[in-house]
Amino acid sequence: MTQVATAPTAEASAKPKHGPIDWKGGHTLTFVGPLAFIAIAAALRIWMQGNAWTIGIDASDPAFNKTYRALFYGEVISSTVVTLWWWTYLVRKGKQIVDVPVSHEVEVRRIAKFWGLISTMSVELTIMAAFWPNMDGAWHQTAVRDTALTPAHIPMFFLFFPMGITLTVGTYLYGRYWLPKVYGAENGFPWSFFLLISASVTEMMQVAMNEWGHSLWITEEIFAVPFHWPFVLYGWLAAGIFALWAETIIRLLGIEAEMEAAGAGGQEAVAS
Amino acid sequence: MASDTETLEADAQFERLKALVNKEYKYIDRKWDAVFWISAAFIVGAAADITMLLFAGDWDFWTDWKDRVWWPILTPFSLVIIGSALQYIQWLAWRFPTGMTYTAICMWFLSTLGRWLQWGNFVWYPLNFVWGTTMVPAGIFADWVLMKTKSFVLTGLLGSAVFAFTWWVSNYVMIAPYLQPAEWMDRILTVSDIQGIAYIRSQTPEYLRIVEHGTLRSFLGETQYVSIVFGMTVAIAGYWIGQFIGRMLAIWPIGRFMKKW
Amino acid sequence: MTMKKRLAVALFFGLVSTLVFTASPASAHGEKSQEAFLRMRSIGFTDVSFTGGQTLQNGEIQLNQGEFIVLKGVAKLMDTWPDTLAAGAPRIGYINIATQGPCVEMVARTVNGVSTPGRIEIAKGRYYAFEMKLMGRRPGRWHIHPSFAVKGAGTVLGPGQWVNVKRTSSGFTSPVTLYNGKTINMENYGLSVVWGFQVVGFILGMIWILYWTAGKRNPDGSPKSWMGGKRTVTNPAVTLSIPLNDDGVAVGLNSKRDHRAVNMMLVATTIFLLVGWIYQASAYPVKIPQQVVQFEPPKTDLDTAAPLASVNPLVADYEPDSRALTIEVAVDNLSDGPIEFAEFTTSTLTFVPPGGTATAPGYYQKPVQVSPSGPIQAGEKNHKITMKIDGNALVEEHLVPTSESQLTMAGLMVFKDSTGRKSSVEIEEPLRPHFKG
Numbered sequence: 001m002t003q004v005a006t007a008p009t010a011e012a013s014a015k016p017k018h019g020p021i022d023w024k025g026g027h028t029l030t031f032v033g034p035l036a037f038i039a040i041a042a043a044l045r046i047w048m049q050g051n052a053w054t055i056g057i058d059a060s061d062p063a064f065n066k067t068y069r070a071l072f073y074g075e076v077i078s079s080t081v082v083t084l085w086w087w088t089y090l091v092r093k094g095k096q097i098v099d100v101p102v103s104h105e106v107e108v109r110r111i112a113k114f115w116g117l118i119s120t121m122s123v124e125l126t127i128m129a130a131f132w133p134n135m136d137g138a139w140h141q142t143a144v145r146d147t148a149l150t151p152a153h154i155p156m157f158f159l160f161f162p163m164g165i166t167l168t169v170g171t172y173l174y175g176r177y178w179l180p181k182v183y184g185a186e187n188g189f190p191w192s193f194f195l196l197i198s199a200s201v202t203e204m205m206q207v208a209m210n211e212w213g214h215s216l217w218i219t220e221e222i223f224a225v226p227f228h229w230p231f232v233l234y235g236w237l238a239a240g241i242f243a244l245w246a247e248t249i250i251r252l253l254g255i256e257a258e259m260e261a262a263g264a265g266g267q268e269a270v271a272s
Numbered sequence: 273m274a275s276d277t278e279t280l281e282a283d284a285q286f287e288r289l290k291a292l293v294n295k296e297y298k299y300i301d302r303k304w305d306a307v308f309w310i311s312a313a314f315i316v317g318a319a320a321d322i323t324m325l326l327f328a329g330d331w332d333f334w335t336d337w338k339d340r341v342w343w344p345i346l347t348p349f350s351l352v353i354i355g356s357a358l359q360y361i362q363w364l365a366w367r368f369p370t371g372m373t374y375t376a377i378c379m380w381f382l383s384t385l386g387r388w389l390q391w392g393n394f395v396w397y398p399l400n401f402v403w404g405t406t407m408v409p410a411g412i413f414a415d416w417v418l419m420k421t422k423s424f425v426l427t428g429l430l431g432s433a434v435f436a437f438t439w440w441v442s443n444y445v446m447i448a449p450y451l452q453p454a455e456w457m458d459r460i461l462t463v464s465d466i467q468g469i470a471y472i473r474s475q476t477p478e479y480l481r482i483v484e485h486g487t488l489r490s491f492l493g494e495t496q497y498v499s500i501v502f503g504m505t506v507a508i509a510g511y512w513i514g515q516f517i518g519r520m521l522a523i524w525p526i527g528r529f530m531k532k533w
Numbered sequence: 534m535t536m537k538k539r540l541a542v543a544l545f546f547g548l549v550s551t552l553v554f555t556a557s558p559a560s561a562h563g564e565k566s567q568e569a570f571l572r573m574r575s576i577g578f579t580d581v582s583f584t585g586g587q588t589l590q591n592g593e594i595q596l597n598q599g600e601f602i603v604l605k606g607v608a609k610l611m612d613t614w615p616d617t618l619a620a621g622a623p624r625i626g627y628i629n630i631a632t633q634g635p636c637v638e639m640v641a642r643t644v645n646g647v648s649t650p651g652r653i654e655i656a657k658g659r660y661y662a663f664e665m666k667l668m669g670r671r672p673g674r675w676h677i678h679p680s681f682a683v684k685g686a687g688t689v690l691g692p693g694q695w696v697n698v699k700r701t702s703s704g705f706t707s708p709v710t711l712y713n714g715k716t717i718n719m720e721n722y723g724l725s726v727v728w729g730f731q732v733v734g735f736i737l738g739m740i741w742i743l744y745w746t747a748g749k750r751n752p753d754g755s756p757k758s759w760m761g762g763k764r765t766v767t768n769p770a771v772t773l774s775i776p777l778n779d780d781g782v783a784v785g786l787n788s789k790r791d792h793r794a795v796n797m798m799l800v801a802t803t804i805f806l807l808v809g810w811i812y813q814a815s816a817y818p819v820k821i822p823q824q825v826v827q828f829e830p831p832k833t834d835l836d837t838a839a840p841l842a843s844v845n846p847l848v849a850d851y852e853p854d855s856r857a858l859t860i861e862v863a864v865d866n867l868s869d870g871p872i873e874f875a876e877f878t879t880s881t882l883t884f885v886p887p888g889g890t891a892t893a894p895g896y897y898q899k900p901v902q903v904s905p906s907g908p909i910q911a912g913e914k915n916h917k918i919t920m921k922i923d924g925n926a927l928v929e930e931h932l933v934p935t936s937e938s939q940l941t942m943a944g945l946m947v948f949k950d951s952t953g954r955k956s957s958v959e960i961e962e963p964l965r966p967h968f969k970g
Contacts, residue, residue: 021299021301021303021304023303027303027307030307034314045389048394049393049394052394053633053634053673053675054674057563057633057676058563058565059563059565059566060565060566060931104299105299115304115311118311119307119310119311121315122311122312122314122315123311123314125314125315125318126314126315126317126318126382128318129318129319129321129322130317130318130321130322130382130383131382131386133321133322133325133326133386134321134325134386134387134389134390134391135386135390135394137325137329137333137390137391138390138391138394138397139394139395141333141473141475141476142395142472142473142475142476142633142634143474143475143563143633143634144474144475144563144564144631144688144690145475145563146563146564146565146566146567147566187529188529188530188531189529189530189533190525190528190529190530191524191525191528191529191530192526192528194525194533195521195525219686219687220480220684220685220687221475221476221480222480222482223325223326223329223330223333224326224327224328224329224330224331224346229327231326232322232323232326232327235319235322235323236319236323236517236521237521238315238319239319239357239517239518239521239522240521240522240525241315241522242312242361242522242523243522243523243525245308245312246523246526246769247526247527249304249766249767250526250527250769252299252300252304252766253300253767253769253770255299256297256298256299256300285774286783286784289771289774289775289784290784290785292767292770292771293768293771293784293785293786294750294785295767295770297767300766300767302764304765304766305746305765305766308765308766309746336823337823338823339822339823363777364772364777365768365769365772366763366765366768366772366786367768367772367779367780367781367786367787368745368746368763368765369745369795370741370742370745370746373741373742374742376738377735377738377739380734380735380738384731395634395635396634396636396670396671397634397635398719398720398721398724399724399727400719400720400721400722400723400724400727403724403727403731406730406731406734406735408734408735408737408738409734409737409802409805409806411738412737412738412798412799412802413799413802415741415795416795416796416799419780419791419792419795420795422778422779422780423778424777441806441809441810442730442734442806442809444810444813445730445806445809445810445812445813446723446726446730446731448726448813448816448817448820449722449723449726449813449816449817450722450723451817451820451821451822451823452711452817452819452820453711453712453819453820454709454710454711454712455710455712456650456709457641457642457648457649457650458648459648459650459824459826460712460821460824461650461824461826462821462822462823462824463709463711463717463719463722463723465650465651465823465824466709466719467719469639469642469650469651470635470638470639470640470707470719471635471638472629472630472632472634472635472636472637472639473635474629474630474631474632474634474680475688477626477627477629477682477684477688478627478650478651478652479625479626479627479651479652479682479684479827480684481823481825483822483823483825484822484823484825485825
């Protein structure tokens with residue numbers, strides 16, 4: 001995410017060391033973003049291995065407050081702070097650069113970074129929708145549920161679910177300001193992002209129904225209960241992510257066409 | 273009959289398209305392909321996994337839920353949905369008959385990781401009790417149907433029915449060892465029943481199992497097949513839910529913007 | 534802060550918190566968050582004992598993997614069962630243990646003397662004497678409670694016991710004898726079939742996907758290797774210009790080679806499935822569907838014997854400041870001889886008068902002051918007893934319902950006669966906490 005913050009400054013000054021479509025150039029974020037989230041998930045999972053079945057099993061124990069509840073507050077606070085910081089940065093910086101014309105090479109680099117953000121979203125949504133739900137099922141069909149803030153819920157619902165919103169909205173802001181020819185404000189609000197952002201927001205909202213359902217509707221632990229199904233339906237809205245790839249591929253082909261139309265240099269240095 | 277001008281134009285278009293297939297670009301190389309396929313693998317696998325988990329998860333988590341009435345109906349339905357969406361996207365965009373198989377391998381990887389890391393390593397259930405489904409052979413069959421028919425209507429009808437049946441065959445091979453009878457607690461039970469009782473699930477009392485109980489109309493010897501055939505038709509419905517996702521949620525939004533919101 | 538630094542901070546937090554957030558292990562497993570008035574009125578646990586293994590100095594039990602302990606007790610489905618749970622009519626139940634996953638294995642279970650693998654048909658007012666044989670499985674220190682689950686309501690826990698399972702050098706197996714006399718190890722039986730089939734299937738799928746997405750091409754556009762050498766991202770330039778039901782062979786998107794390749798994959802997959810099917814049919818010729826075992830446990834003396842006493846609860850006072858609970862009851866002796874008050878159990882706690890003994894895990898046995906002490910003579914009616922309980926034990930177990938929607942105290946009063954026969958009577962009385970402003 002922070003690569004996004006530093007890249008525009010680098011672009012404005014000296015020519016970057018690596019090309020716009022080099023693995024170590026434009027495509028770097030594709031590795032760094034996902035790895036960051038995998039590292040956070042791994043750290044939490046490793047930490048839980050040591051204490052979920054001792055401390056995490058009893059929400060009434062003071063030790064639970066010092067560990068899992070503290071983690072909950074820490075997650076909510078840190079994700080709020082990171083989100084507000086990143087979005088504010090994107091809007092401020094974006095407004096400065098959105099009307100500055102850039103070369104094709106720069107625009108391609110930005111599209112590669114955009115794809116890096118999409119990769120990060122893809123991995124983050126996976127951790128949210130596959131990695132933690134497996135723990136959730138394993139935990140809740142085994143341990144007596146005694147709080148809405150169970151060890152399985154805390155990383156899933158209160159860190160990775162909010163970060164889904166952070167990433168989807170943040171990626172839109174990047175697209176709006178850094179790729180104005182694709183997502184500029186004058187076009188309107190893209191349906192692709194609307195669906196993707198809706199997926200992350202409605203998933204967060206569904207947490208409330210989930211807790212209500214477990215406490216007050218169906219109080220036994222079947223995974224396929226009706227109040228879980230909206231999680232799936234809302235998740236399908238994330239299919240909008242394919243439209244992001246498509247819209248930027250169309251722009252890449254458009255850039256190639258513009259270069260061809262411009263003539264000289266368009267056929268040189270063909271990518272292998 | 274086409275005029276000479278129209279034929280010439282059609283031929284020219286044909287040649288243009290052929291040239292486009294192999295055209296080399298300055299900034300578009302195979303690295304974009306790699307980034308796409310590997311990045312998409314995560315979200316596709318996750319979408320398929322969560323759809324299966326929350327629609328048919330209980331039947332997939334435990335061997336003692338993999339019965340012959342509910343398992344063959346609910347599981348292929350939940351698995352075919354995302355595979356169908358990917359079939360549409362990948363055929364429309366690239367004419368690749370890969371949607372189902374791609375979904376299958378992505379999901380298998382994530383699901384297996386989840387079972388091993390969370391159900392096995394975290395909670396300590398033996399993996400022969402909590403192994404997950406495979407939809408890979410079923411996906412191959414459904415993708416083959418698409419390649420041969422080139423039609424979503426036919427793939428929806430034949431492909432998803434074949435998908436459900438193939439899914440059952442491939443997963444039945446794996447449940448077979450656990451359906452053997454054994455004597456335990458003074459009763460004859462299957463190995464899967466014993467697993468379900470012996471391996472403590474404190475929040476999953478045995479009565480929660482939604483498995484075959486028998487009715488006055490459970491015709492001897494037919495129960496299994498009635499469920500498989502019904503599962504095939506339910507999978508057809510699931511296929512079209514997947515088509516909706518692919519067409520309306522993945523493809524329709526491309527290049528479309530809201531003016532007012 | 535750069536991305537790398539952020540990553541480092543995240544990992545650092547993860548590691549530091551592992552070191553910093555250590556605390557003494559818990560002993561409850563979810564029951565303390567259930568509403569007290571429901572726990573007290575639903576299932577009454579008495580005579581809960583854990584035997585087997587070695588008892589350590591601190592009262593915990595230790596056993597090796599593969600060794601056994603026996604958990605016995607009596608669960609009463611109380612007449613005071615709340616109307617809000619299972620619509621007031623509990624019908625199906627399951628007696629189990631609540632613990633941290635499959636750390637011990639259930640090897641045998643009887644309810645009222647009958648082997649009970651699965652669910653039971655239950656009714657209010659009935660007693661269920663359970664005996665569960667458990668085998669040590671996962672090394673570690675685990676807290677095990679008996680539990681009683683009721684369909685449509687949930688699970689109620691009884692008093693628990695710490696059990697330490699030690700690893701054995703010889704390893705752990707879980708033997709089960711099949712119909713044909715063969716003994717299998719349930720820990721890994723059939724796993725090679727499952728893994729083998731899944732992995733080979735995965736490989737077939739990967740071959741299919743790699744064919745379509747990977748591989749290099751020769752300068753003339755033909756594939757260099759067995760893979761298709763196709764591009765992906767640039768294809769929409771072509772695919773969007775041809776009909777949806779056109780496979781693109783004419784424009785060179787796909788080829789006859791591709792059609793041959795998918796046919797070969799189909800044949801390979803079909804052979805794979807056939808081999809698997811034939812293998813399972815021959816290796817496992819006898820298969821039956823999953824079994825549902827459900828029956829009503831027979832009645833025992835606990836259900837049929839005449840009660841020793843009847844009890845009319847009069848007052849249940851609670852002082853929040855001192856946490857003193859006072860329960861006053863009037864007892865009628867219904868038997869032919871003198872009876873004595875033996876214990877008062879509510880949810881997980883058992884209160885024992887001075888000089889008395891009860892069967893309950895040590896941590897959950899607490900004292901109760903009874904006045905007057907001494908026997909209640911045969912035929913005596915309206916004999917008033919006052920029980921004074923130090924409510925700290927109740928507070929710790931979250932059994933004081935002062936912030937819940939029903940201020941009720943309930944439980945089982947157990948009396949015994951001169952022969953040692955015990956009989957329990959339910960009491961339920963509105964709780965009167967004396968709140969101070």
